[in-house]
Every structure is written in C-alpha cells, then in structure tokens.
Amino acid sequence: MNILNSFEIENELFYYYDLKKVFSIYESLKELPISLKILLEENLRKASNDEEIEYIIDAFLTRKNSLINFYPSRIITQDFTILPSLIDLATLREEVKDTSEKIDKINPKLMVDLLFDYDLEHNCSQEDIQFQIKKNKEKYKFIKWAQNSFSNFRVIPPGSGICHQLNLEYLSTIIHLEQKDGKNYLFPETVLGSNSNSSITNSLGVLSYSVGGIDTQLSMLGYPIEFKLPKVLGVNIKGKLRRGVTSSDLVLYLKFRLKEHGIDNQIVEFLGDGLSELTLEDRSFLSNMASKYGAISFYFPIEDKTLLYFSNTKNSNEFSELIKIYLKNQELFFENKELSFDETIEINLSELEPIIFDYKDVENKVQVKELDNLHITKKGITLKDTSIVLASINTCTMVSNPYLLIHAGLVAKKAYELGVKVNENIKKVLIIKSHIVKNYLTKLELLSYFEYLGFDIIANECDTIYSLDERIEEEIRKYNLNVVSISSGNRHLKEKTHPLIKSSYLMSPSLVVAYTLTQTIKSNIIKEMKTCEFWPKNDLVIEYLNKLDFSFYNDIYKNIFLGDIFWQNIQISDNKTFDWDTNSIDIKQSNFINSDEDENNQIENAGILALLGDNIETKDISAQGQISLYSEAGNYLEQKGIKSFDYNTFETRCGNFEIMSRGMFDNVRLKNKMISKEGGFTKDFEKDEIVSIYELSQRFKQRQRPSVLFAGENFGMGKEIEWSIKGIKSLGIKAIIAKSFHKRYKFDLHCLGILALEFTEGEDINILAIKGDEVIDINLDEKVKTNSLYNLTISSNRGIIETKLNNSITKSNYKNNRNLNLLLNDLIAK
Template sequence: MDIVNSFEIENEVFYYYDLKKLTNENKRLEKLPIVLKILLESNLRKATNKEQFEQIINSFENRRNDKISFYPSRLVLEEFSELPIFIDLAVLREKVDILGGDLKKVNPQILIDLIIDNRFLEENVKSSKESEYNLVEEKYHFIKWASHNFTNLRIIPPGSGICNQVNLEFLSTILHVERKDNKFFLYPETILGTDTHATMINSLGVLGFRIDSIESQLAILGLPVKIDFPKVLGINIFGKLNNAVTSSDLVTFLIEKLKNSNINGELVEFFGEGLEYLTLEDRSFISIAAPKYNASCSYFAIDNKTIRYFKKTRGNEDYGKLIKTYLENQGLFYTNEILDYDKIIDFDLSTVYPDIKDKKNLNESLINLKKFPLMKKGNFLKDGDIVLSLLFTSKLSLHHLIHSLLLAKKAVTLGIKVNKNINAKFVIDTNIKKEHLESLNLIRYIEDLGFEIKYDEYHFNSSEIDEDIKKDILTNNLNLCSISSQNIDYLENSMNLIKSNYIVSSSLVVFFSLVGNVKFDFENDVIEIIDNKAVYLNDIWPTNEEVVSYLGKVDYTLYKEIYKDIYKGNEFWQNLNIELSNTYNWNQDSTYIQASQIITQENFISDLRIENAEILALFADNISTEQILPSKNISLYSPTARYLEEKGIKSFEYNDFESRYGNFEVMIRNLFDTSEVKNMMISKEGGYTIDYETHEIVPIFEKALKSKSENIPQIIIAGKDFGKGKTKYWAIRALKIIGVDIIIAKSFDEKYRKNLINFGILPLEFVDDDIESIKLKGNEKITIINEKIKEKSIIDAIIKKESINISIELKCRLDNDEEVNYYKEGGVLNFLFKNILNSSL
C-alpha cells in the first residue's frame, strides 16, 4: 500500500508517510495513542517489502506482545560515556587506511549530539591536580579530533550548558527532514539518550527513551533498538486547583500518584482539560521523573503551547507552521480526544493540596500545619512563628518564579509587607533568570516586599538572626520555623535556634513571609486588615491566566544570545590544538585513551568447536555486573595500580575507573577486582585465579591473556543469575578482549545474556548439572563440539576430570535466528564493524 503523500508550504513541497491514509482503511488504528502512531510511522517507513509492511500493521492492530523497532533520528550523548565507540571508529579508520579504503565511509550511521557538560572547571583544574588536567585535555583532544573527522557527529563543547536543557531549548527540531530521491521527507524526531534525564524531551512532544551504552553503540552503528510492543497508560487530568496550590504542587502530587500506580515499563501519555495548568517546564519535570515511577517515558503530545514555546526559543515562525501542518495532517497534534489506551488513570486537580515537607523527613509531604502545636510564648514570638524565609531561583521554572513575584506585586500594591520578625532572602542563581525577571519589571516587588536580593548561592548563618529574637528563642525554648523553596543545607550552626524547617513552593515562601506563622488556614484565615477590609489568600493569589499573560511578555531573544556561539566552546576548548589528520595519532603513554581491539573474529563461525578449554574462574550464584567490573576507586597494590605505576602515575593521581573509561588496559585489569567476589578455584578474594602450569595465583586478566597468546580457549563457569544489575559496557567488552569466548552458568540475567551475544561471547546454561554436582575444581579441561549452531539447542560437552571424562548437556542460549546469525558473525558489534569496513574498501 502506497501511503506517501505531500503538502506545500511557502512554495516548498514536503513528502511524508501518511498515517491518515492508513487509518481511513484500518479503523482499529484510528484511535491509537499518539506514541504508538509515532512508532507505527517509523516502522512502516523502514519496511522493505509488502510482507513486512502488512506484518507491522497487523502487530499494531492487535497490539500483540511482538518485538517492534525504535528507529532514532538522533542520539543525545553526555560527556564521555560513549568514548569507547568513537575510539573504535578511529581504530577502524586506521584499518581502512592501511587497506587503502575510503576513510569518509567510516562514520556514525545516524546523527549524534555529544554534549560536553562542565564536569571540570578547566581554568581551576591545572592549579589543583595535574592528573585531572591531563584527563580533561586528553579526552577533549580526542573528541575535538573526532568532531573534525566524523560526519553525523556534532560536538557541543564545554561551556554550553546542561545536556537535557540544551537539547530541549536548542537542539531538538520536533520534525526530522531527510532528503531522499531529491524530495524532502518529513517524519517525527525520535531520540535516544544515555543521560539520566533523556526522557525530558518527551515534554516537547518528541518521543525519546533512555538507553545504556551498549544499546547506544548498536544505534550509532545503524541498528534500531528492539522493544516489546508497549502498553500505553493514559493519564486524564481534570478539575480545578485549590487555593494556595501551584503547578509545582501539581507536579509533585502527580509524580507521587504515578509512583503508587504499579506502572511496569508502560509508556505514559497525558490528556485532559487540566493540561492547561501545566507549562512546558512543568511537563519537563514530569517527563524527567519517568524512571522514578517505572515508566519507559511520559509523553505530552504537541499542542499550541508546545508550538509557542518552540517558536519563541528558536525564533522561527515558518518552521512552527510546518510542524503544525505536518502533525495535523498525520493526526499527531493534540486534540483532547480520548484514545484507545490500555488503561486510563484519572487525576482530579481538586485533590491536590499545597506540598509542604518537613526538612527532617522529606518523604512526609502534606504536613498539616494547622495542627502545629502552639504552647509557648515569648516576649514577642510564639511557637510556629517564622524567622527565616529563603526563596531560591535555582530548580524553579520561569512559570513558578513569575507566579511568586506576581504574588509579591499584589501584596505590595495592597501595602502588605514581610513580617518584621522574618529574615527574608531572594537568591538568584543565573543571569538569564535575572534578565527575564528584570525585563518583566518584577524583581522590584519582591524587594519592596522586604526580601533581600542575593546573586549567589546562599548559606544562612545563626549570626544573621537578630539578637532580640535569639534571646527570646533561648529564654523561652520556642519552636520557631524556617521556610525554604529548596532543600539545601542552609541552617549552618543554627539548628539549635530554628527547630522546625519546611520546604514549600516558591509562592508559599512569599505567602508565609507575609502571614508570619505556619499555623494558617488557607481557606478562612485573614492575612491582614487593610482599610477595614479583610485580605484573604484569594485576594492576592495570582491566577493561571495572569501568569500566562506575563509569560507571553518574556523576551525569548535571550535564547538566541545564549546559543549563538554554542559550537564555539569556552577558551579552553578553543585553545586546544589538534592535528588535522585523517587518522588519530595515539599517545602510547596515555593512561586515559588507548586504541582498542574491535574486529575480534574475522571468519564466519559455521560450527562450534572448542577443544580442551581451560576454566578461568568458578563463581557462585548472583554475580552482578558491579562485581564483574567494580566501579570503586583504584586501590593500592591492585593490578590497575601496578599498571599506572609502571606508566609513572603516582597513587594520588590514580583518579577512578570512570575517568579512565577510554583505556582498555585499565578496564581489563579491573575485572572482578573486589573483595565481594571470590573465584572458588582459590582461597584468595578478588580478581585472581590459578595458573596450573606454574601453580601460582595470578590476576584473572593475566592468566587469560597468556592462554589467549597460546590459542587456548578460556571459559568462565558460574551459578544462577550471572550478570544481574545495571548494564555495564566493560563488564562484557573486557571479558572478550582477554579471550573469554564462552560463559557457562546455571542461568543468566536476560539483558546480560543478550549483551554477551552482542560482543560475540556464547552463553550456555547447565541443563541438569551445576558446579557442585560435577564437583568442579577448576583444573578440568572442557571440550564442546557441535556441528550446527541452532537456537535453544542442546549441546553435548565433555569435561576431562583427572582420569575420567564426564558428559553433560548444555543449553545454547541463542534464543532466536537473529541471535544465531549475529553470533556466527562474531557478535552484533563485530558484524556492524565489518559491514562498515567492507563498504569502505
């Protein structure tokens, strides 16, 4: 079925894969949630034949538990977490260069944005630690070389901002434009990211997922990410907010509700009339929090609010029109229609109350301050009185700041001031927030109200409390309070004076500063009597419409100023000189970056033939990736420490394993190097084994490399659930480098099993046996010969144990034809590298 269509804007024709053509003929697809329509479009666009096309439609019609593909249009990577993949590509360039191939074809297969956050302040590093300066310089030097040599790679150099913020405010385009057959094709932008806040982009209507470094490598080299057909949970937001409730309270309550909704990896999609209360910044907080409530992502479909934000931050009216036209043509623009969700959860805004947290117990929200005990009175203070209020702009959206300052403006207009006993501070953390608020003429109201303006991070000290107040507190043992918009340690040396400390919304910081005591009834209590008229909360509480009106006045040209030189970088980056060479000039003395070993299996594996393999290690149950590759600091006298000492690195310059992520020599020495793991072949804890030739206890990596040089196969044997825990790139890659070709276990963590295949390591499982039943000691030899490798097949193995041979059965954990084919190619990464190599020759 041909579903290609087109439309014209400003005399330019754009083509797209028309979902409405499809849904007109397949009514069951018409009510698909928008996230599923985006996935449907990408899968159909990538279909290569009619059979595949129809299979995709069938999967989405029936929403079966099939595997579908996620095709990213772009990857967003932070800092140096993906350094090994670029090192691999640089090594591949060398191979192509030696063989006389085309270096220009060795590139990432999709667009990558690598955002280098300021983890180190380079101008200070050199004066503090030479080792840290070398770390920054060597990594930046390599990345800058990569930016000049690889297409499809954009580097956002240091000094540009935080990864997810740069992506939201500048990089994301919402639509991806691709030139194909001399036509411009449009499709939704889809993003993968390794940063913990990768899901933030869903607030902009861009479908994005967080992935681990191994999955990102596969995507960089051209493979889609395979996912189970997702369930979609619809969140219906309706009703009206109560007095004293802000959108920040709404965000907090919504996240808490989702945490208690037994979400298990579903995609969450929001709809309902209550969305009008959520700014795009509010939506971003909810989207960032998706992992906290176990959702794969929290998605907000694109609406007029999204388009306005996009046009203002990018300053492109015509492109905004293009986005809206495409989305409306596709049925992807938000219309508040109830779609065919797997489940709907209703969220009534009237159930939301001001979020007030006790600083001593942050898990206890909704503290009922009306029940605050009032027992003691002093000369001019009593229990529950507020003596300190701190309003911080950091971590606050512009929407919340404007609401707070409009509250201050209304109070000032009526002649209400901050309570005389309160030390009130307003702390502005960035120049752009200061400029925004000054352009709206709002800062003066918070100052007129009685707040002192501060322009840096602020720490309260007890010396700032008035002496009369101190005396009243101490003499009468009063339980006085502080109110803050942020959980920071601002009560240095003053906990003995201020006993009750609360974290509230920014607007409630302002409000409580007016009333002076935490025991206040928002519905009924009077703030102050002005001209014989009682002033209540409703009289000064800004409406959502008032806040939106001010947001419309924001000068978004400031974003142009911020991002105009985004690719330029700071002075450190600009002064970093690199050789303009087609291949990288490796520094053999570097302890941070070294050329890796990539293509590990040149020949296609047609059968399994392992003869007289040695056992490298025997491990018990539940060996985690953290035990396989510990992330602790480099300890003295460890194999890694000896390597660094040989390179002239002293103990105070070791840094940690994460900082040396680009050096495989470091990572292989770190294998099993923790007292939390023990090789059952020896009595010593950590990453050691026995060399039965010399009868010495040696590091595992050392014995493995020796056997590898002698072409002796190496096998690791373990108990149940081998490889559980967080995915770690080097917890598999390092094993492959030292020559481990097979791991036999009672069972594997499923993700670890798949990643073993990605790197060309064969996972085999005991059928009826285990380490204990066979009474393995580690000095046995193992032979495994199988003429045909098949999915889930049973393989015979012979264990040569002293004077006898023991035959056992092992289950091949290549679970489908795809995994079998990739293993035969030496692993998925090996297969992709070879494809790039071959296309370059």
C-alpha cells in the first residue's frame, strides 16, 4: 500500500504517510480515536511488507488486543536512570577502540534527552552543593563525556529546572521532522519515558509511553516497544468551571470517577465542547497524573489552544502553521467529531464543586459545606477546635501549571486590596522548588502578595518548616485542641505535620489562601467569605498567563545546555572512548558486553544457585534500598575504603555492576528451599558450606560451570526493574527454570540472552524432589525454536531424572531478534 504523500509550504516540500488514503479504503478507521490514529500511522510507516500492513490494518479494524508496536521519536529520561545503558554503549566502544569507523557507529539511534530533576544552586545550601558535587562527581563526569561523545544524546544539566516542565515548555515539538535522502518527512512526535513524568507531553497532543530500563535501551538501539493495542476511554467534557473551582478540583474529581469506572492500561482521551475551557496548564496537570489512575496516558488532542501555547513558549508561528496543515491533512487535529471509543464517560464542568481531602481517609472527598458542620467543643485563648495553625503550598506538583499559582496569587492580591488582616497564629509556607516558578511569580508581581499574607517563601522542604510557635504549641496542649493543617500539593503532609495537629486537609492552592483568611476550617467558604469577591475570573487569570510570552521563556531557556558553574567546571577528555578509572566506585564497564560471546545455548554440568518459591517479585531479585553493613556489597565498599555512613543505596550505585551483582537476591523476604536460612543465601554442596548467592555464583565461574536457578509460579512479578535482569546476566545465570513467568519479565530475560524455561504441566521442583545438589544438563537445538520442548537431565547420587522443558518464548520475540547483547554487538558488525 503506497500511502506516501506531500504538500508544499513556502516553496518547501514536505512528505508524510497519508492516513486519508488509508481511510478512503477502510472507512471505519476514520472513526478511530486520535491517539489510535497516531499509533496506526507509525505502524504503517514502519511496515516492511504487505503481510505486515495487512496485519496492522486488521489489528486496528478489529481492536481485539492485537500486538502492535510503539515507535518513539524521542526518549526522555531523568537523573541517573539512563546510566547503565550509557555504560553498556561506552563498554561496547571499548571493544572496538582500535577501529575508529566502528566506534562512530555506536550511538543511540534516536534522540535521548537526559534531564536532571533538581536545582543544585536554588534548592541547596553551599554545603549541600559541595556534598552533591563530591558524591556524584564520577557520574557527572561520565554523563558529560557521553554528551560530548555520543550523537543523539542531549543533557540538560543540573540547575535548569523540573524535568517535566522542561519537556513541555522547551523540548517537545508536536510533530517530528526528519530528513532522509534530501527530503523532509513529517510524522507525529511520540515520546518514550523512563518514568511517569514523560506523560505530561500528552497535554500537547504528544503521545507518550513510560517503560522500564530494558525497553528504554532497546528503543535507544532503534527497536520498537511491543504491546497490546490499548482500549480507549473517551472522557467527554461539557460546560464551564464555576468560579471557586480550579483544575485541581477537576483532577480530584476525575480520580473518583475513573477509580469508580476502573482503568487497566487504557488510554484516556479527552473530547467535547468543554475541552476548550481547560488551559494547557490544566491539561499538563492532569496528564502528569495518568499513571496514578492506571492509565497509559491522559491524551489531549491538538487544537488551536495547543498551538497558541506552543507558539508562546517557542516563538514558532511558522512551525505552528506547518503543524496545523499536517494534522488537518491527517485528520489528527481536534474538531470534536464523533469518534469510536471503547467506552465513554461524561463530565459536566458546571456541576463541579471545590474538593477537599481529609488525610485520615484519602480515598474519600469532603464537601466544602460539610466542614461548616464540624463541632467546636474546646476553646483556648486565641485558638479553638477547627482553628488552622499550619498552611502550606508546595509547588512541586504544579510547576508546569502556572494557572493554579497565578490564581492563588490573585486571591492573595485581592485580600491585600481589601485590607484583610493576616492571622499570625497560622504558620504559612510557600515552597518553591523551581527557580522558574519563582521567576514567573516575580515577573507577574504576585509573589509579594503571598509575602503580605505572611507566607514564608522557601526553596527546599525540610522537617523544621512544620514546627509551630512555642506559644501556639503550649495553647494546643493546655486546652487539648483539635487544630488543623491545610496543604496543597504536599503528599508528605501526613508524615511531616506537627504531632499536635490532629486534622489535616488537602486542597487547591487558592483554597489554602482563602481558608488562611478565614482562620478556621469550620467554614462554608463560598457562602461566608463571599468567595466570588475574592475569586478571580478566568479571563483575568488568562490575561496574566498571556504575559508569560516567548520573551519570558526565551530568557529562561537561552543557555539551557550550558549548565551552572558547577557543571561547567567538570573537566572531561575529547576521546571517543571513556577514560575508565579502575578505582571508581560509581562507574564500571559492563561485565556482560562481549563481542565474542558464544551463542551456543547448550547447558552442561550446570550447578543450581537457588530453589525459589512462587510469586517472586522483581524487588526481591534486584539490588534495592540501603546497602547493609556486612553484606557482600558492603564488604566490597569497605575494601574500597568506603565507610558505612557513605554506602548509600543500590539505586545511587547503579553504574557499578560489582555492587549491583553483590546485592542480587539479598532480601530478607527471600526463602531459598536449599537451606533454612532466610535472605540471599544458598549452599555450596561441593564444600558443604552456607554462602551468599553471589559468592556461589563466583565459585561456579571459577569452576567453569554454568549456573541455573529454579523457581515456582509467576517468577518476576511486579514493577520492571532493569537490574533484576542485568543482575541475573551479571551473575552468569544461563537459564531460569520455573513453573511460570510474569510475561514482561520473561521477555526481558530473552533480551539479555537468558533462557526462560518452563516445566511441562504437572511438574515442578517439589514434584521432582530437587534438593539443589544436582547436576543440570539441558539439551537444546543449535538455535532456540518457538515453543519447543527440550530435554532436562537432573543427575545426583540419588539417580537420574529426565523430563521436558518449554522454552516459553513467543514468536514475536524471535521474529524481532530482540536479544540486547546481540543487538549491541550488531552495532559493531554493521
């Protein structure tokens, strides 16, 4: 099917893969939700033959959970999560360092953006800055070298702001422009993220998907992410938000509606006449919450308001025009036409009321009018039951939504203009973690009104900010008062609130300001305060938002890749290979990247590392959390001169396979059936000795014996954790034999060339009476076949058992040859 088309704008020709040609043949596909049309376009664009095209068309026509691919045009990753993948590439360069043309081939195959999600200069004291620099110096040096050495790899250094805000306001382009053979090709921008923050681009109509480390690395090498075609829930927005209601109320309302409806890896796509009532700031706030509701994404189709925001933040009217022409040609521009959703729900904005959470029962919302019915039984000198003594606004969750803070600032401004007195019994805190937030509040002359109301403006949250005045504490104790704290955007309020405060509520920042003025939570705030007098009209908030034009964003982002003085002072070499420091604790070459690796799948004379039970989770497998004293990893650090107070966590040491390998299976929850001792221990039968699983793996390597691991049902459950796979490879485990595997984990094992073998029906380690001292032989064909049975021989002094194993690998895995080690080596061969 030839669907290539083109259009001309300002004497320049642009090519694209025309969905209208597809719709002319398959008319029902025209009614697909816009998010699915994006997936249809990229799957058709990447199809290599008529058979694949036929499969793709059928998948989108029937929408029966068929397997499709996600082809990101860009990857966004945060902090040091990308470190192991970059180390793998750098290690591979080391393999071919004598051949410069091969070194130049080893790069990410699509753009990877690394953003550091903190601001050293703004959030930390000078002492903290020096500590952070010293602690992460080796990692910073490696990352900066990678930025300088690898193509398709950009780093936005520490000190630049919050990652999802940067992604939205600076990095996202909505459509992707690619030059090939001298021609310009256009297609929708799609983003792969290593955490949930990437979902914020859905507010711009940029479809994003969050995955674990193995999938991220595969995508870096140019391979798609395979998943079932998702169902799409349409959320039909009608009406307008009433005064007194903000987007944070809509978010809280959506939580209940979507929880009640139930979402399981669906796309939630917004539509309806009321969609235009939501600013891009509102949409970004909603999009960033998608993963918490069990959704793949909250997708907002592109409309004129989207393009206006894009132009304001990037000063790109010409590119906005190009975007609109392309999207209209593809029927990807939102025009509120009737589309075919799997399910729909309706939300009438005009029916929404301000929503408050009681932290004692965060699953249930509180109506504002209900608070007026609270009882007051005890009174002090200046306080009484229901008196507010702590009010905090934490901007962390709303840095990409200036609307909410501008709205709250205008409430504070109105209080100043009306001469409302400030209650000094209330400790008031405004936590601004991003210098960008402080910049726009200052530019709009709103920060001073928070200060007028007595809000302490601080840059970093700490335990002491929630302390109360001694006089207030004494009065609460003396009269045993049930006083109140209120907060916006602080998920840790319950843990950090002063122990004398018995009631805590979560609400929008504007309500925090308003309740601060009423001094008590016992208030029907809309009625008693006549909130409409204080509450700014939507047009006024938009007027302030429009003052944040391109000149504001350009000033913020003009030196975005330069970094602060601390980043600039990091010295690196210009070598195409990294100067590895053999004494480094944080950066080590990968130990499983080997261009000469034997692809023979025969397993002979293997030893058993452990016999594990059912439902083993990735967090039980991978090294996680604080590194313990006297553990294998702790002993390694001690030998390197690192004392226990500097051990840190495995997550911060993820660039050193020596440490991560030593932490594998080191979990007190783990039970190895070979021994009675709990945790990451096993038995060396040859020496009749209880040792760590890591130690036995090294002994097997010294004895030149492969190792295998046995387990029960659902091995590899839970969250995707990169080192739960890479650590298995690092230990030298050739195969895991289990009753069954979690599907995602089984796939990831294959990606690193580790066999995931399943017992045939009716057999497991208990039925076969495996003790752990046996010798294991697995007879495989020269090349692993799909769903074939292989001979397992279990030998011991008790006799010989022969049975069958299923390789348990799906056809699509072999079809795409997604063995990460082979793919890395393939970079050299090409």
